[in-house]
Structures are given as structure tokens and as C-alpha cells.
Amino acid sequence: MPINFACPHCGKQTSVSDQYAGQTGPCAGCGKPITVPGGFPGPNYAYAPQGRGGGGAVIVAIAVLALCGLCVVPILIALLLPAVQAAREAGRRVSSQNNLKQLSIGMLNYHDAYGEFPPAVVTDANGKPLYSGRVLLLPFIEQKAVFDQFDLTQPWDSPRNLAISQTKVPTFCDPSSAQALPGQTDYLFVTGVGTAFEPPGPHSMGNLTDGTANTLMLVEVRNSGINWAEPRDLDVSQPMSFPAGNHPGVNLGVFFDGHVSAISNSVSPDDVRAMATKAGNEQVNPW
Numbered sequence: 001m002p003i004n005f006a007c008p009h010c011g012k013q014t015s016v017s018d019q020y021a022g023q024t025g026p027c028a029g030c031g032k033p034i035t036v037p038g039g040f041p042g043p044n045y046a047y048a049p050q051g052r053g054g055g056g057a058v059i060v061a062i063a064v065l066a067l068c069g070l071c072v073v074p075i076l077i078a079l080l081l082p083a084v085q086a087a088r089e090a091g092r093r094v095s096s097q098n099n100l101k102q103l104s105i106g107m108l109n110y111h112d113a114y115g116e117f118p119p120a121v122v123t124d125a126n127g128k129p130l131y132s133g134r135v136l137l138l139p140f141i142e143q144k145a146v147f148d149q150f151d152l153t154q155p156w157d158s159p160r161n162l163a164i165s166q167t168k169v170p171t172f173c174d175p176s177s178a179q180a181l182p183g184q185t186d187y188l189f190v191t192g193v194g195t196a197f198e199p200p201g202p203h204s205m206g207n208l209t210d211g212t213a214n215t216l217m218l219v220e221v222r223n224s225g226i227n228w229a230e231p232r233d234l235d236v237s238q239p240m241s242f243p244a245g246n247h248p249g250v251n252l253g254v255f256f257d258g259h260v261s262a263i264s265n266s267v268s269p270d271d272v273r274a275m276a277t278k279a280g281n282e283q284v285n286p287w
Contacts, residue, residue: 002018003015003020003021005034005037007027007034011029012027012029012030022036024036091175092174092176093176093262096252097252099170099172099187100187100218100253100254103141103171103187103217103254104218104254104258104260106137106140106141107137107256108258109140111204111205113140115204116203117197117202117203117204118133119133119197120189120191120197120199120233121133121231122135122136123231129155130155130156130231131150131161132228132230132231134172134189134228134229135228135229138169141169141171143169143171146167149164156231157229164229165228165230166183167183168183169185169228172186172228173185174220174222178223182227184224184228185224185226186220186221186222187219188226188233188234189217189218190216190217190233190236190275190276191233191234191236192235192236192238194237194276196208196217198278207278208279209281210278210281210282211257212255212256214274214284215275215278216253217255217256218253219234220245220253221234221242221244221251222243222244223244224243239269240269240272241272242263242272245265249264249265250263251263253275270282
């Protein structure tokens with residue numbers, strides 16, 4: 001039968017089995033030694049009192065800590081997520097800048113090989129557009145295998161060339177682009193009257209009297225809807241701002257000296273024109 005007694009030190013009520021009668025052990029409440037009534041004195045024994053003890057408090061403490069953890073983890077994730085996203089965007093932007101740099105190097109190597117830049121649009125003998133000058137750049141951006149499959153006598157979307165034109169060429173793809181169109185390019189020649197790619201060409205480094213650092217070669221745009229082989233680009237003949245870019249607040253652009261800049265979306269049409277022309281003597285403002 002259980003023995004019920006009170007601690008003489010703290011008054012805590014305790015119930016233990018009668019097998020502990022006459023034995024001494026620490027009080028579950030205050031920890032001081034007490035002797036269980038009844039029986040004969042025996043050796044000290046760390047008895048296990050029945051009923052409520054300190055285990056419940058431990059369970060409550062663990063539950064509170066677990067609950068706190070469940071609350072804190074989502075908060076930490078919410079705080080870290082913007083930083084992670086910003087780091088990823090910064091990485092994609094650097095990759096896009098590297099693409100533009102590679103394209104500018106390809107353009108300059110083409111100029112060294114042929115004494116002129118490739119035209120923005122390649123035409124047939126009658127002046128009919130066939131394909132983009134980006135096709136001619138392929139051997140200069142480590143894409144000779146794609147170039148060798150392309151029939152230079154046929155339009156870009158002819159049965160002979162269409163499948164090849166839909167090949168993804170990484171150097172023409174901004175890492176932040178959705179790339180909804182097969183073979184889409186995110187980098188466009190800056191074309192139109194007065195630009196370095198003003199038709200009919202040809203154009204060489206000597207035509208850039210505004211200076212290579214002040215003349216825009218290619219600009220990055222979002223959702224261009226233009227295939228890299230398609231003879232269509234960004235015509236700035238009329239006053240205009242740049243279309244939206246793939247990166248917050250800017251369009252990435254590369255100039256003929258090879259430097260890449262992040263151009264603010266708020267740049268004025270006059271500044272667009274100043275950057276685009278090759279011999280306009282305009283003042284190119286910082287952005």
C-alpha cells in the first residue's frame with residue numbers, strides 16, 4: 001500500500017510505495033533528506049516518489065522551446081530570402097555583362113579579320129534581308145559548329161535554316177531572361193540612321209568619330225521576341241527610351257571600346273541618341 005507523508009522541511013506531500021518504509025532519500029520538493037514513515041530504518045535510498053514531480057516542468061519547457069523554434073525559423077527565412085535573391089540577381093547580372101563583353105570581343109576580332117564590323121542585317125544581291133549579323137559572329141564566340149550548319153545563301157527562317165536558328169546560343173541569352181521564344185536573343189544591335197550599323201554599310205572603326213567609348217554597340221532588353229538569326233534589332237532612328245531590361249532599373253549595354261555599362265531606365269531619349277550615334281558630336285552624359 002502507498003505511504004502518504006509530508007516533508008518536515010518544506011511540507012511537500014509525497015506518496016511512495018510501502019517498500020520504501022523506513023528508508024531515507026531526498027525530498028522531491030526541496031532536496032533535503034527525509035525518512036519515509038513506518039518499518040525499520042534502512043540504508044539511504046533514492047526512492048522514486050509516485051504522483052507529480054518535476055518531469056512535467058521539463059516537458060513544458062521543451063514544448064515552449066519547440067514552439068519558439070517553429071516561430072523563429074520562418075522569420076529567419078523571411079529575413080534571409082531577400083538577401084539570397086539579391087545575391088542570385090547580382091550573379092546573373094555579372095553573367096549577362098560577361099556575355100556582352102564576349103560579344104564585343106567577337107565583334108572586334110571580326111573587325112581584325114575582315115577590316116570592318118559585320119552588318120546588323122545581311123541582305124541578298126537584291127537587298128532583301130536574309131539574316132542577322134549575329135550569324136556572322138558565331139565563329140568568333142566559340143559557336144563555329146552552329147555556324148557551319150547555317151546556309152548563308154538562305155533566309156534565317158527558311159526550311160534549311162529554321163531548326164538551326166532555334167538552337168539556344170548561351171552567349172545571346174541573359175541569365176535573367178524567361179526565354180519564351182526558341183532561339184531568342186536578349187542582346188540587340190543598336191541600329192538606325194547615324195548609328196554604327198546604319199545601312200547599307202560597311203562600317204569600320206574609323207567611322208566612329210564620336211569615339212569608341214561613346215558609341216553604343218549592343219544593348220540588353222527583356223522579352224525581345226527576336227531570334228538571334230532574325231534580321232531585326234533596336235532601331236533608334238526616332239527619339240525613344242530603351243525598352244525594359246532583364247535587371248531592375250537598368251539596361252546593360254556594351255560600347256565599341258569593350259566596356260559594359262548599366263544604363264538607367266530613366267535615361268532620356270536625347271541621351272539614347274547621343275550614345276547610339278557614331279559621329280553626332282553629342283555630349284554623352286553619365287547615367
